[in-house]
Amino acid sequence: MKRSLKHSLADLLYAAIESKQDLPRKIILESFELKYPKALYTTWQLKDNAIWEAAFFWEKKEHTALFTKNGLWMETHTYLPLGKVPKIIQQKFNMDYPRNLIQGIFILKKSEEVFYEFLIRLGNKEYKARYSVDGEKKA
Template sequence: MKKIFFVVMAFVCAYTTTFAQSKTPKAVTTAFNQKFPNASNVKWDKENAHEYEASFDWKGQKHSANFNDTGEWLETESPITFNQLPEKVKKAFNASHKGKITKTVAKIETSKGQTQYEVEVKQGLKTVEFFYNANGSIIKE
């Protein structure tokens, strides 16, 4: 019975991924291709009613980018190391999360010209995300 459940779940996941890929508006894919030429392994997900997220490889790294349904670029998330964070962000994180081990770190550039930093931490069975601006002020947890 468990095998049947897992097979059905795998099918549902594959179907919804294919569905999201095929339902991405042309304006979104066109804008994506213009902003990220030569991106590979592109996978689309629908974030909400008016936003799409592409996960892809670009310039040798995994990235993600969000676009609204008319093709307007909203943000790009790029992986970085903890040591690549601005000193103020590292200091703020270490002050409030001493001893925590980071899972992933990313730089987020927005269409509004803002740069944010995301630090993911494993806490028990869940992952918690912390967002900072370049001055080290926490934006949201």
């Protein structure tokens, strides 16, 4: 099966980026591969000299995931269009904020909890509003 030009160009771009970036230790790469087998176009960035962030495409969605230096998975953000947010979460958000403030929406998965996270802009500042799966606003 022929690959599309779009995928070929993406592969080329990824290869160029991969050759320029620092990669995490083997234990982190192995942990990532176990959690996200067959992830595509993964790029790595060291945050605050302690946490590795992977940005990647997996199961037809864009994700970012955080790992400790010891390879322990911490959390994953997955981009989510507004239409995919459960109605109860949308209703709760709309009670708290005007919809036109939304800059992005994510599902935030941690080992113990799942949140819907709205990135909002108020004036020149960005804020995060988090809601549990049952619509409860979180600090």
